[in-house]
Amino acid sequence: xxxxxxxxxxxxxxxxxxxxxxxxxxxxxxxxxxxxxxxxxxxxxxxxxxxxxxxxxxxxxxxxxxxxxxxxxxxxxxxxxxxxxxxxxxxxxxxxxxxxxxxxxxxxxxxxxxxxxxxxxxxxxxxxxxxxxxxxxxxxxxxxxxxxxxxxxxxxxxxxxxxxxxxxxxxxxxxxxxxxxxxxxxxxxxxxxxxxxxxxxxxxxxxxxxxxxxxxxxxxxxxxxxxxxxxxxxxxxxxxxxxxxxxxxxx
Amino acid sequence: xxxxxxxxxxxxxxxxxxxxxxxxxxxxxxxxxxxxxxxxxxxxxxxxxxxxxxxxxxxxxxxxxxxxxxxxxxxxxxxxxxxxxxxxxxxxxxxxxxxxxxxxxxxxxxxxxxxxxxxxxxxxxxxxxxxxxxxxxxxxxxxxxxxxxxxxxxxxxxxxxxxxxxxxxxxxxxxxxxxxxxxxxxxxxxxxxxxxxxxxxxxxxxxxxxxxxxxxxxxxxxxxxxxxxxxxxxxxxxxxxxxxxxxxxxx
Numbered sequence: 401x402x403x404x405x406x407x408x409x410x411x412x413x414x415x416x417x418x419x420x421x422x423x424x425x426x427x428x429x430x431x432x433x434x435x436x437x438x439x440x441x442x443x444x445x446x447x448x449x450x451x452x453x454x455x456x457x458x459x460x461x462x463x464x465x466x467x468x469x470x471x472x473x474x475x476x477x478x479x480x481x482x483x484x485x486x487x488x489x490x491x492x493x494x495x496x497x498x499x500x501x502x503x504x505x506x507x508x509x510x511x512x513x514x515x516x517x518x519x520x521x522x523x524x525x526x527x528x529x530x531x532x533x534x535x536x537x538x539x540x541x542x543x544x545x546x547x548x549x550x551x552x553x554x555x556x557x558x559x560x561x562x563x564x565x566x567x568x569x570x571x572x573x574x575x576x577x578x579x580x581x582x583x584x585x586x587x588x589x590x591x592x593x594x595x596x597x598x599x600x601x602x603x604x605x606x607x608x609x610x611x612x613x614x615x616x617x618x619x620x621x622x623x624x625x626x627x628x629x630x631x632x633x634x635x636x637x638x639x640x641x642x643x644x645x646x647x648x649x650x651x
Numbered sequence: 652x653x654x655x656x657x658x659x660x661x662x663x664x665x666x667x668x669x670x671x672x673x674x675x676x677x678x679x680x681x682x683x684x685x686x687x688x689x690x691x692x693x694x695x696x697x698x699x700x701x702x703x704x705x706x707x708x709x710x711x712x713x714x715x716x717x718x719x720x721x722x723x724x725x726x727x728x729x730x731x732x733x734x735x736x737x738x739x740x741x742x743x744x745x746x747x748x749x750x751x752x753x754x755x756x757x758x759x760x761x762x763x764x765x766x767x768x769x770x771x772x773x774x775x776x777x778x779x780x781x782x783x784x785x786x787x788x789x790x791x792x793x794x795x796x797x798x799x800x801x802x803x804x805x806x807x808x809x810x811x812x813x814x815x816x817x818x819x820x821x822x823x824x825x826x827x828x829x830x831x832x833x834x835x836x837x838x839x840x841x842x843x844x845x846x847x848x849x850x851x852x853x854x855x856x857x858x859x860x861x862x863x864x865x866x867x868x869x870x871x872x873x874x875x876x877x878x879x880x881x882x883x884x885x886x887x888x889x890x891x892x893x894x895x896x897x898x899x900x901x902x
Contacts, residue, residue: 402661402692402722403713408653421683428679432672435693441653442686447883455892456880462654469720471653483883491888629707632698632734637742641706 405646406628407472408439412457413479416530416596418444424599426606433610436627437649438474449484449494450502457506461517473522474620475613478506479572481529482544482595485552490543496555503559511565523617525609526560528553528573530601531580533587536594544595546584549573568616575608576601625649656897657879658723659690663708664730667781667847669695675850677857684861687878688900689725700735700745701753708757712768724773725871728860729757730823732780733795733846736803741794747806754810762816774868776860777811779804779824781852782831784838787845795846797835800824819867826859827852876900 411417411427420427421442431440443460445453462470480503484494494502507524509517529552532544553573560567579600580586587594590601597605614621628646636643662668662678671678672693682691694711696704713721731754735745745753758775760768780803783795804824811818830851831837838845841852848856865872879897887894 402659402724403711405711410653418686421679428672431693435669439692441690442682445880452886452891452895455895459897460654460656473653629696635703640703644703644706646710
């Protein structure tokens with residue numbers, strides 16, 4: 401059984417999160433730079449909208465009674481909207497006001513002192529859905545429009561503004577849109593199928609996410625954390641055991 | 652706090668494990684195919700030999716009392732030897748008999764009913780150290796020789812044979828050696844610096860590891876596991892909560 405030696409970064413989202421360990425994906429890159437410091441958990445659920453994801457989020461968070469036994473979520477990255485923004489009558493469609501309400505509810509699960517999952521040490525980072533490229537979308541994904549996804553990206557920012565406690569936003573929509581020179585056709589460099597991210601798209605989001613951590617939560621930037629177990633040069637060769645006891649990652 | 656929703660595959664080893672989430676790395680690829688089924692934990696410790704790693708392994712395993720609270724390790728991949736095989740007087744050198752003894756001790760921590768960490772549901776897979784390419788080795792890595800590393804690879808197999816319970820072996824040494832046409836100079840396709848793996852080297856090991864899981868532990872092959880939370884088409888849209896309760900991954 402895996403004892404609790406490292407705390408975690410939880411990437412909670414839809415398919416764009418779930419496939420973030422493919423070549424060039426942001427999940428794998430985060431795990432690489434956070435190795436020996438924090439585990440990066442894949443909690444991506446392809447096709448899910450916020451209505452369906454919230455009862456899953458509740459299961460992924462520990463209740464206050466159980467928190468002593470399990471790794472702390474140091475950073476929760478919450479990234480939805482790509483499916484919520486589907487047009488009616490898609491079953492994935494969530495009306496924009498409900499989408500915003502759902503995000504606020506998710507934030508409240510962690511930030512509200514009345515929540516059974518209250519965890520003031522968890523930093524929340526919301527990510528906006530990326531723009532879609534309607535020239536590139538496969539037929540089965542074509543119930544998305546460029547303008548609607550933009551509204552849902554703005555909805556994520558509105559939800560962050562409405563939070564009582566600090567919530568960071570990584571504006572993936574704007575970062576990718578700017579990278580593409582604000583031309584929808586040029587998004588094909590950053591999107592693999594008009595909706596999901598290519599390695600170049602993940603690079604844009606990864607860099608924006610690392611920058612957000614660096615600015616908003618510098619103590620959690622990977623360069624500012626020490627490894628749980630020491631570099632090998634620090635091992636006492638005559639008596640290794642005491643010198644390799646797990647340490648706090650915060651210097 | 653991260654509640655226990657997924658069990659894990661723990662990759663426990665030296666730097667070759669630690670950097671397994673870089674481009675093409677075996678850790679990232681495992682997490683990709685096991686998404687929504689098992690978490691893949693990076694427990695790689697650059698520069699470590701088995702003498703130093705065993706007191707860390709003890710901290711990464713839960714005692715029987717704590718096992719109820721933490722994720723089960725369904726597969727433990729134990730991959731050392733690249734540093735143990737350093738020639739004397741390198742501080743990383745571990746004599747071959749002690750290396751074999753250390754592996755047997757590590758296996759016993761999990762498989763012996765007398766161990767405080769006894770976990771009969773954990774499947775152990777030992778991996779042999781890859782061959783080194785002495786034509787390619789950087790000066791600071793040059794206390795390794797081709798023949799010595801081969802002896803340590805054979806030592807891993809000897810340790811597996813000596814175990815009372817089933818222990819699988821992924822023979823990375825032989826798989827990479829054969830891929831290189833049994834020519835040391837041709838190893839540069841599979842090794843980045845004569846010691847660590849290139850993406851092509853990780854591909855060889857990844858495929859051998861997946862094949863070992865498929866043959867020795869088919870119920871744990873990713874294609875035979877169901878997702879913890881259902882595909883989105885299975886969500887009850889009128890009342891999502893009950894339909895997205897976490898499920899056993901074993902069908």
